[in-house]
Amino acid sequence: MSQGDQTRVDVFLDGGAEPIVSYRPPVSFELDTAQLEDGEHLLRIEAYDSGGTKGVREVPFTVRNGPGIAVHGITAGDVVDGKLPVLVNAYGGAKEALWEPARVETPAPIPTWTWVLVIFMVAFAAYYAARHWTPSTSFAQLGARASQSGAAAGAAPGAPAATAAAPATAPGAPEADASAAGPASPATTGAAAAVSTAEGASVYGNYCSACHQASGQGMPGVFPPLAGSAVVLDPDPTAHVTTVLHGAQGSTIDGVTYVSPMPAFAAQLSDEQVAAVVNHERASWGNAAPGVSAADVAALR
Numbered sequence: 001m002s003q004g005d006q007t008r009v010d011v012f013l014d015g016g017a018e019p020i021v022s023y024r025p026p027v028s029f030e031l032d033t034a035q036l037e038d039g040e041h042l043l044r045i046e047a048y049d050s051g052g053t054k055g056v057r058e059v060p061f062t063v064r065n066g067p068g069i070a071v072h073g074i075t076a077g078d079v080v081d082g083k084l085p086v087l088v089n090a091y092g093g094a095k096e097a098l099w100e101p102a103r104v105e106t107p108a109p110i111p112t113w114t115w116v117l118v119i120f121m122v123a124f125a126a127y128y129a130a131r132h133w134t135p136s137t138s139f140a141q142l143g144a145r146a147s148q149s150g151a152a153a154g155a156a157p158g159a160p161a162a163t164a165a166a167p168a169t170a171p172g173a174p175e176a177d178a179s180a181a182g183p184a185s186p187a188t189t190g191a192a193a194a195v196s197t198a199e200g201a202s203v204y205g206n207y208c209s210a211c212h213q214a215s216g217q218g219m220p221g222v223f224p225p226l227a228g229s230a231v232v233l234d235p236d237p238t239a240h241v242t243t244v245l246h247g248a249q250g251s252t253i254d255g256v257t258y259v260s261p262m263p264a265f266a267a268q269l270s271d272e273q274v275a276a277v278v279n280h281e282r283a284s285w286g287n288a289a290p291g292v293s294a295a296d297v298a299a300l301r
Contacts, residue, residue: 006052012044019046038066068092130210130219131260200280203273207265208281216285222260224253227285237278237292241300244274271297 009027010019021029025047043059073086205214212218216227226232230253231239247264250257265274271294278297282289 005050006048007050008048010046010048012046014041015044033063034065036063036065038063127222130222132210197276197280197283199273200276200278203269203277204280207269208277211260216281216287221256222258224251224256224258226281227287229253229287232281232287233289235290237282237290237296238300240278240282241274241292241297244269244278245297245301266301271295271301 007024009021009023009025011021011027011029012018013020021027023029031043039062041061041063043061045057045059047055047057049055067090070089070091071086072088073084074080211223212226213223216225218225231243234240243262245264245266247262249261250259251262252258269277274297275292275294279291281287282291
């Protein structure tokens with residue numbers, strides 16, 4: 001280089017009057033940020049060529065050697081008033097010898113949307129299970145036997161066991177449904193006597209109880225109750241049988257509209273099975289309405 005060569009690089013920090021580094025290029029140096037405060041800083045580089053012409057470049061940078069800071073309750077740009085709960089947590093730091101992960105876990109309440117999502121999922125799962133679960137025949141018969149056992153346990157002291165719970169009868173037996181509430185009345189005899197009550201309980205358990213429940217009380221606002229239902233208690237069983245055969249939707253009962261559809265069972269159940277389940281419903285849970293025969297069902301099918 002000639003004696004008048006003015007090539008050099010001066011490095012200034014944060015507007016200082018004196019350069020922290022001044023060398024001929026290329027310049028290599030170590031900037032110790034641990035000596036700087038956390039926050040915004042500026043590195044100003046002035047370079048001169050051999051003729052003394054100056055070039056300038058500025059490099060803004062941020063130093064963050066201190067602990068990380070988490071703030072809950074207020075963010076930039078918020079418009080607030082009154083008392084405001086604010087949670088601040090600080091963790092870590094470049095100068096700490098040991099870093100404790102637990103300190104990073106800033107306590108915060110579970111967001112409301114999370115609770116809403118959980119409640120929705122649980123409600124949907126319950127509805128889906130009630131709508132699509134079909135218990136096996138053995139399970140339905142087990143429930144019928146449990147009902148009979150409960151009736152026997154509640155019988156008056158000293159009364160014969162046969163008056164509380166009658167054994168299941170073979171298909172075609174003319175006995176009244178033992179799982180119904182009490183002895184058979186004249187309204188439950190006649191045509192209904194030709195249909196097996198045990199079969200009615202089984203069909204109900206397999207196809208109906210998932211929605212209307214084993215108690216016949218249904219699910220409020222979703223599936224209507226059969227206990228005390230005007231359709232079930234109607235002396236004319238036409239509407240009852242037609243609903244089982246062809247289904248229904250959008251029924252309003254006692255001021256409550258049930259939008260869940262009642263599926264049609266004409267393709268799945270025989271005339272005998274429809275008559276059996278209709279008679280079971282018309283003679284259970286305190287209901288007492290005239291029964292139907294398979295011939296009645298066939299005429300409405």
